[in-house]
Amino acid sequence: MNGKTRKLSLDRYIWLCTRGLPKNTRLDTAAELRVHVLERIRMLEGQGFPRAEAEHVAVSEMGLPEGTNRAFLGHFFTYKLGWMVLGLGVLGAGIWWSKDNLFAKTAGVQSVPLSSKELSAVLSNPDLREMKDFNAFRIVMPENAVGFEITLYHNKFGDFSGFLPAPYAGKNYPESNTTVPSNYRHEFTVIVGARANTPSCPYGLEVAPILLSEDSFNKGSEAYIPGKRCFMPSDGYHIGSTQFISYSSASLQSKLELNRSFLAWNASFGPKMDDCHAVGIKETPSCSLRSNILEESISKPNKHWDRNVYLSIRAVDEKHKTIIEQSHTSSKLGFEFDKTKGHYGAFVEREFTMSSKK
Amino acid sequence: MDKNLKQGTLELVLLSALERRPMYGLEILKAVEEGSSGLFKFKEGSLYPSLHKLVDAGCIESEWQPSSVGGAPRKVYQITETGLSQLERKKLEWSDLRSGLDALLGLKERTL
Numbered sequence: 001m002n003g004k005t006r007k008l009s010l011d012r013y014i015w016l017c018t019r020g021l022p023k024n025t026r027l028d029t030a031a032e033l034r035v036h037v038l039e040r041i042r043m044l045e046g047q048g049f050p051r052a053e054a055e056h057v058a059v060s061e062m063g064l065p066e067g068t069n070r071a072f073l074g075h076f077f078t079y080k081l082g083w084m085v086l087g088l089g090v091l092g093a094g095i096w097w098s099k100d101n102l103f104a105k106t107a108g109v110q111s112v113p114l115s116s117k118e119l120s121a122v123l124s125n126p127d128l129r130e131m132k133d134f135n136a137f138r139i140v141m142p143e144n145a146v147g148f149e150i151t152l153y154h155n156k157f158g159d160f161s162g163f164l165p166a167p168y169a170g171k172n173y174p175e176s177n178t179t180v181p182s183n184y185r186h187e188f189t190v191i192v193g194a195r196a197n198t199p200s201c202p203y204g205l206e207v208a209p210i211l212l213s214e215d216s217f218n219k220g221s222e223a224y225i226p227g228k229r230c231f232m233p234s235d236g237y238h239i240g241s242t243q244f245i246s247y248s249s250a251s252l253q254s255k256l257e258l259n260r261s262f263l264a265w266n267a268s269f270g271p272k273m274d275d276c277h278a279v280g281i282k283e284t285p286s287c288s289l290r291s292n293i294l295e296e297s298i299s300k301p302n303k304h305w306d307r308n309v310y311l312s313i314r315a316v317d318e319k320h321k322t323i324i325e326q327s328h329t330s331s332k333l334g335f336e337f338d339k340t341k342g343h344y345g346a347f348v349e350r351e352f353t354m355s356s357k358k
Numbered sequence: 359m360d361k362n363l364k365q366g367t368l369e370l371v372l373l374s375a376l377e378r379r380p381m382y383g384l385e386i387l388k389a390v391e392e393g394s395s396g397l398f399k400f401k402e403g404s405l406y407p408s409l410h411k412l413v414d415a416g417c418i419e420s421e422w423q424p425s426s427v428g429g430a431p432r433k434v435y436q437i438t439e440t441g442l443s444q445l446e447r448k449k450l451e452w453s454d455l456r457s458g459l460d461a462l463l464g465l466k467e468r469t470l
Contacts, residue, residue: 017403028433029406029410031433032383032406032433033403033406034430035382035383035430035431035432035433036383036384036402036406038430039384039429039430040384040402042429061401061402062401062402062403063401063402063403063404064401064403065403067403067404068403068404068406068407071404071407071408072406072407072410074411
């Protein structure tokens with residue numbers, strides 16, 4: 001006997017030796033082992049061993065049951081070690097698979113703090129330096145989204161909307177030939193900057209949405225600037241989109257010195273109709289001209305004042321159908337009457353309230 | 359004797375023991391131990407998996423038989439034609455191996 005022997009009853013030894021075998025083989029093998037050990041016990045008893053000691057010695061001389069069981073099975077998967085290895089293997093494979101296939105980030109839009117890196121990226125652009133108040137939104141694209149649309153609107157009229165396709169959703173990243181895992185969701189940060197009463201937008205509120213994108217498949221921080229939008233209070237009039245200061249993709253690329261091709265922002269423009277007065281807005285060439293309209297309108301009875309600027313972010317599918325939409329209402333970003341000056345002025349506060357629908 | 363070397367020759371040893379006559383497990387152990395002057399002494403439990411492999415290979419066959427001395431029946435193993443052919447082939451292999459090793463180790467000259 002060696003140090004590895006342990007106290008095992010005959011029944012326990014036979015069970016350990018034969019477990020995992022097909023039933024007929026198990027019974028046949030168990031009977032054979034039992035006959036062997038019983039004969040050895042009888043021999044030992046004949047030599048004067050008490051029954052208990054004889055059984056212990058006879059079983060010990062059989063050797064370790066795990067090794068015998070492994071030899072009977074003819075493979076590695078004995079209960080103790082083999083199944084443990086198999087289980088660990090399956091678990092490891094499952095973890096490896098789930099890494100790329102499960103636990104995708106939940107699609108949606110979240111209001112997030114603006115990081116210093118993002119802030120410096122925004123402020124490095126000369127066109128945005130004058131903007132003061134920024135709100136950041138983190139967008140996680142839904143799985144089947146091909147892009148998302150940002151709309152800035154004034155009193156629920158879509159004065160500005162831009163569509164940006166999700167560049168790598170469900171596809172291989174074109175520049176690195178990297179296969180995008182199925183649980184990958186493209187993420188963007190949209191930052192909305194605003195400032196009241198700027199020289200280019202007197203009496204108004206200038207708002208600029210800025211897009212930053214940085215994740216594992218889209219390295220680096222890039223700013224896509226669809227332009228600034230001047231919102232102004234009016235009496236029944238909603239300011240048309242011609243004030244929107246847009247950049248062509250080429251000029252923007254040049255401005256930001258982007259080496260990579262980037263996705264042009266497709267803004268849609270058009271005069272809007274006013275529900276209250278059903279008056280079509282004529283195209284106006286500049287913000288200052290509209291401020292004249294504003295001055296004129298101030299003297300008129302106030303029938304309808306725009307007080308809020310809305311930001312809506314929609315993820316859309318291939319048919320441009322909305323998958324998920326989140327609206328952010330700037331209840332503290334708008335206009336109020338300045339009694340001392342006798343006219344309406346814009347004001348900006350940082351907080352947006354959020355609502356969402358799917 | 360080295361465990362691996364013993365394991366490698368176990369099939370030859372068992373077939374050789376059963377060549378003489380049909381035997382049951384404990385008998386085989388005793389025959390091998392006595393026939394090898396105590397050189398082949400292994401854990402009794404390891405005998406049966408080896409015997410089962412030889413049965414699966416068709417080299418031996420087994421049958422439950424009543425004990426000649428009374429008591430429980432015993433499973434008796436008997437070599438088959440396939441087993442005999444296998445044994446002859448293994449004997450030749452062993453002979454060749456031994457000759458080669460003896461020559462390599464310089465044992466042949468010493469024994470001459």
